[in-house]
Amino acid sequence: MENVINYLNSNISNYLEELKEYIRIPSISTLETHKDEMIRCSEYIANTFRTIGMTRVEIFPTEGHPIVYGEWLGKPGKPTVLIYGHYDVQPVDPLNLWDNPPFEPIIKDEKIFARGANDNKGQNFTHIKSVEAFFKTVGEPPVNIKYIFEGEEEIGSGNLVPFLKEKQDLLKCDVVLISDTSMYAEDVPTITYGLRGLLYMEVEVTAANRDLHSGSYGGAVANPINELAKIISQLHDKNQKVTIPNFYKDVLKLSKQEKDNFKRLKLSDKEYAKEVGVKVLQGEKNFTTLERLWVRPTLDCNGIIGGFTEKGAKTVLPSKALAKISMRLVPNQNPEKIAKEFTKYIKKIAPKCVSVDVRTLHYGSPAMVPINNNAMKAGASAVSKAFGKKAVFIREGGSIPIIVDFVNQLKTPAVLMGFGLDSDNIHSPNEHFLLKNFKNGLLASAYFLDELSKF
């Protein structure tokens, strides 16, 4: 292992140059206009898999963006690790808030800045280079490797789920390794064992059959923005509890053990508020911040638009207003059931003077992975070695819906080993990745393969 670790340590700057190439492909999955870039990015991944030593590489087209598969099975009898990553990234708006163009990565203050620098290109690239390091130094990795990189994580992994079902034999493995989570804090090596699910809806309110003059019609005809605002305002009560009927019905109660674990992480609300720039935090009453983030479901408007939104004034009484509303779900909430309850509730509270259309954009289940198994032990040991500090086990507020499908479809343990920080601005302007976390990620990935080979 010493050879491998030394090799990785002495090649960091080369890796950063290669990572920049990968990042420069603007693979925004949600934009129709970027379909060709998605294909280009999938081909880039496939080439990389081939270059580092994978013996079978295949690009699987889907109805959406391609899935890239790579494998090296030169260690019969040894475990097989399936490494998941996603090559698609979030949109970049608002563009004017970026200090540098989002797809022109730059290194500044010991960080690499760009869309995808962290989520997920920066993270998944560590698992490519760690495997390469074994080939380049000791001849081959200590375990069998399978890669599956998708291009639709940021839009709900709609085509990966059927793929997992269909390709169970191809994807057979002993453990799934995913780096798409965050570390609990800087310099705290972290294994994540729980993620929230996601349900993403759109609510469109229509009043008049056309935009009207707010002087000539204001006072007689309903205003869809005002009515949408009233609907949104009724989605939380004064204790910030979500008011959708049966929303909390299937939510698992937090065990005393987990509650105590969370307390030991000693999160400071004051520092947290300071970091995000608010005077006070806000959330469901009677729960701590970590509980609200990790084990309680939430509801947020992700976008709203209606009427005149440019600079200046236009006295319009608009015909329509639209909100994008997503919910983070926790075990054992069922996204499909919640979507039905949400739709029913919105239709019920909408007044007769408007019509309302409720659409489900996508969803994914919450996930909890068992922590008492060898794969988890290997994961904890690997990050502890890489970061030189004892690992903590946490849950996370974000969602990787696909985790549930991996666990359910492939019936294997999953290790969620994240190298990002919550403060890395993923999904925001000036996304970045700490160079030290990139480096420690490379080491952790290599240690993990090594640890795994011992079982």
Added chain:
Amino acid sequence: MENVINYLNSNISNYLEELKEYIRIPSISTLETHKDEMIRCSEYIANTFRTIGMTRVEIFPTEGHPIVYGEWLGKPGKPTVLIYGHYDVQPVDPLNLWDNPPFEPIIKDEKIFARGANDNKGQNFTHIKSVEAFFKTVGEPPVNIKYIFEGEEEIGSGNLVPFLKEKQDLLKCDVVLISDTSMYAEDVPTITYGLRGLLYMEVEVTAANRDLHSGSYGGAVANPINELAKIISQLHDKNQKVTIPNFYKDVLKLSKQEKDNFKRLKLSDKEYAKEVGVKVLQGEKNFTTLERLWVRPTLDCNGIIGGFTEKGAKTVLPSKALAKISMRLVPNQNPEKIAKEFTKYIKKIAPKCVSVDVRTLHYGSPAMVPINNNAMKAGASAVSKAFGKKAVFIREGGSIPIIVDFVNQLKTPAVLMGFGLDSDNIHSPNEHFLLKNFKNGLLASAYFLDELSKF
């Protein structure tokens, strides 16, 4: 007069071609990018004034868009009429809802379609051509003419008010004539004697110092869209009364006489709802629709934006959300007082977990003009002759804040003689003007000058 009327009637198609030229100039006053077009339009007006026979024409630059003045004072001893118009138009978005490009006027179904075809180019053009007809037939108009055309009506006439104060001598007149209102209904000649005022505000809610990932932070940090929605939802009570303290304090009670007049207009709520495409109307409880539109103040969101608003899904917990909120005011509400009350109330109801910025964009006072004077009689007589039917006197829900300033500054009666219909989509896609109303407008304008010369 017969000559004049015949001349007008036989030149309608020429006038429409000239009107098209005027409309083709995209004079959108609110867009910075259209500053040159505004100048071009002001020059077009000035040339037209010169061409028809005005003896003094001047373009007055302002800090915003120019004011165009024209005069012919060849009838000493006869009354002087000051004709007001505005050459600026509303923005055209959403562009995709236009059946034809907004600045390429076309004639279809006995209507002319384009942005500005009605509001206000189509209407003010009638008063240019009527005056020309006198020059071309009987040699000169029967009264003295002054024109004042501004380019900032759609953005609050910010530079006209000081201009009126400064140029009182230049603008001295016996009556102000304005065609920027609507007819009560098709084929019902109408004189308007009351208009609502306007107060246009922006409310910006800020939570975190940057856009956050809604998974990693949702549940801990306030969502500015949700909070803005809560604020908006608190601006009306369940009876659709505006909840801003002291909002109704100065509102004049409707007289029994006006109430009865309104009743005689027999507005059908059912037909009104059908025309705008809603199941039921909505508005302040215990008032009829006409009362709500004409004599009651209202509050409407004209625009809202926050977070991700493109197609697809982005799981962002945004930093900011913005609403444009305007109020229509009635006598004797004071816009400046209401702006203060609004600001105070919003700041009071906003929770501590967000910061809120409240900005006044522009405002104008409500207006009522006296109806018992010769000018009004001339106006009623003119529209009755032109449309062949007895005129009705109405109030209107829209605002021409400048009316108050005309009345107050110039101390003259004002005649509001509108030829548009509420269904003409002014401020909306597919704005249009009925050709018969354009024609009757030309005639009414000529009859008015003739009637006025008799006093």
